[in-house]
Amino acid sequence: MSSFIKDPYKFTISEKDFIKVNFSNHLDWDKPIFNTIKTNIRDYLRPKQANKCCYCKRELGYDIKDVDIEHIIPKSEYSNFSFEPKNLALSCPACNTKKGEKKILNKKIVRYPTHSKNCTIVHAHYDNYNxxxxxxxxxxFEALSSKGSNTITVCELFRLKVVEQKAKVKISTKNKNSQLVNLIMSADQEELKNAMVELMKRIK
Structure with missing residues (x-):
């Protein structure tokens, strides 16, 4: 499986016409009138990305709040790239939020680039993630290049280690409490008293 998007989304003639008439700057991106087009983009890119975030590679959810259409080059800075196919990829909301409007280009551009030499992070359409x-x-996340290192920093991918540790602690606590409940169910009166005391400590 490829670690970059080989074929970007292709807008239909009617979609291009609709965008031309209704889009003037990046703030228009959030207008409900573009929801159908955005749904088409998401549906197309999911299998192209193996349904994984372009930055952290975690599985994307299917609720609209579980997946974002990411603008690799920020649309706030380059409004004309808001509907540029090679500027669009799917990301999890967390990576999209962390990346935000941070600059990811070494220098200003006029036309959308045909390669990622000017890009400081891993570009979903040009760079091999692996x-x-x-x-x-x-x-x-281990950086294998300067782009990899910058992607980890820009998207704060180190946050996932903390998330994973919290999840493990939660599961461990749940298992321990479950074991304690089983002990209570099978205990005699003295054991039951001790188990209840221990359970109350954990609840506190």
Whole structure:
């Protein structure tokens, strides 16, 4: 499986006409009138990205709040690239939020680039992710290049290690409490008293 998007979304003639008439600047992106087009973009890119975030490579959810259409080059800075196919990729809301409007170009541009030499992070359409970032245990990100390092920093991918640790603690606590409940169910009166005291400590 390819680690970059080989074929960007292709707007239909009617979609291009609709965008031309109704889009004037990046603030228009959030207008409900573009919801159908955005749904088409999401549906097209999901299989192209193996339904994974272009930055952290975690599985994307199917609720509209679980997946964002990411503008690789920020649309706030380059409004004319808001509907540029090679500027669009799917990301999880967390990576999209962390990346925000941070600058990812080495220098100003006029036309959309045909390669990623000017891009400081891993570009979903041009760069091989696996040559820039190695993921350990699904949450530890190792940079294999300067682009990989900058992507980890810009999207704060180190946050996932903390998320994973919290999830493990939660599961561990749940398992311990479950074991304690089982002990209570099978305990005699003295054991039951001790178990209840221990359970109350954990609840506090």
């Amino acid at each position: 040559e820039n970032i190695l993921i350990h245990n699904g949450c530890v």
